[in-house]
Amino acid sequence: MTYKKYKMKKTTLYILLIIAFFSCTKKHNSDNLYSDALLPIIDSALSFAEQQSLLMAKKYETQDGRLPKTYQDGKDMSSDSRWWCSGFFPGSLWYIYENSKNPETLNYAQLYTDRVEREKFTTDNHDVGFMLYCSFGNGLRLTGEERYKEVLMTGAKSLGTRYNTNVGLIRSWDHNKENWQYPVIIDNIMNLELLLWAAKNSEDSTFKNIAISHADKTIEHHFRPDYSSYHVVSYDTITGLPHLKQTHQGYSDESAWSRGQAWGLYGYTYLYRETGEERYLEQAKNIANFVIHHPNMPDDYIPYWDFNSPDIPNTPRDASAACIMLSALSELIDYVNATQAKEYMNVIEKQIRTLASEQYTAKLGENGDFILKHSTGGYPFKSEVDVPLTYADYYYLEALTRLKKKYEK
DSSP: OOOHHHHHHHHHHHHHHHHHHHHHHHHHHHHHSTTTTTHHHHHHHHHHHHHHHHHHHHHHHTSTEEEEEEEETTTEEEEEESSSSHHHHHHHHHHHHHHHHEEEEHHHHHHHHTTGGGGGOOSSSSSHHHHHIIIIIIIHHHOOOOHHHHHHHHHHHHTTEEEEETTTTOOOOOOOOOOOOEEEEEEGGGGGHHHHHHHHHHTHHHHHHHHHHHHHHHHHHHTTSOOOOSSSEEEEEEOOOOEEETTTTSTTSSSSSSSHHHHHHHHHHHHHHHHHHHHHHHHHHHHHHHHHTTTSTTOOOOOOOOOOOOTTSSSSSSSHHHHHHHHHHHHHHHGOHHHHHHHHHHHHHHHHHHHTTTBBBBTOOOOOGSSOOOOOEEGGTTTEEOOOEEEEEHHHHHHHHHHHHHHOO
C-alpha cells in the first residue's frame, strides 16, 4: 500500500469514527433527555382526555352552534363561535384524534370545526388566528381537506385588515376602555401563525411582512429589560409609538401576568420555527429564563395567576398559563443546546406529572367534562377564577402530542 493510499484510508476511518461518535452521543443524549417513565403518564393522560372529551362532545352535539367555554358554580358555560375561545375545543378533538385515530373522535372534530367556519369573515377583533388555526389548521394538517384551506386563507385576509402600516402592528381591540388609541395585547403574538401559514400557501408576501413587523415591534415595545412583558401597549396612531403601557389582566401595570408571559414564550418559539430568524429564538430563550427562574415560580412550575401578586402563596394558580408554557418548551427544547434542553426537560417533566395528577386532572364525568382544573381567566375582574378553561385543555393536549412524537422518533 502506498503512503498516499494509506493516508486516504486513515482519513476515511477517522471520519467514520467521528460520525459514529456523534451518532452515539446524540442517541445517548436523547435517551437521557426523555425519561421512559414519562411515556406511560403521557399515554394515560391522552387516553383519559379522549374519554372525557367525548362526553363533552356528546353533551353539546344537539346544541346547535354551541361550544364549551368553562364550568363554574356547577353550571356548564358555553358560547357560540364569536367567543375568542371557540376554536380550542375543536382543536382539542383534532389532537385526540391524531393520537387515537378513533373515527368517532374524527366525526366530532369535523362537526365542531364546522361550527367555527363563519369566523373566517371576522374583522372586528384579532382572535381569528385562535379561532381558525387551532380548529381548521389542525384539521387541514391531519386530513388535507381542501375546503379547510379556503377557510384559513379567507381568515388570514380578514386578520390582515386589522394591520395599520403606520403603527406596524395588528390592532387587538376596537374598544377604548382606558384611553387606548391603538391597543395591542401580548396575546396577539399567537395569531401571527395563521398569517405565516397564508404566506407559505399563497404568492402574497404581505402576510409574512405583517407578521414580521408585528413580531419585531412587539419585541421593541412590549418587553421590559428582564424580558417580562406588559399585557397591553397602546400606540399613538400618528407617531406609531407607544403612549400607554399596562397589564390589564394582571396585578398591576408593572407586574408579570403569568399567561401573558406564556403567550410571549409560545409566540417567539413558533416564530423561530417558521422564519428561522435568530432574534426570535433568543427572545424565546430569554422569556423562558425569566419564567423558569422567577423567585415566585412554584416548584411544580404551575404558576400563580400573576408572578407579582402580593397574596402569593395564598392566591390562585393558572393551569392554562402552565399548559401554554409546557407546549412552548416542548418545542423550544429542539432548538437549544444540551444544557438548556436538560433544564427545559426538568420543567416539562414536573409540569406533566403535576397536571396529570389528581390535583389537576378531573375525574371522568366531573369538572363539566373538561380535562384540567384550576385555571384562572381574569382574576382582577373576578372572571373565571379557579375553573376549567378550554384553552388549558387545548395546549395541554398539544404538549402531550408533541412529547409523544419525540418518543416515537
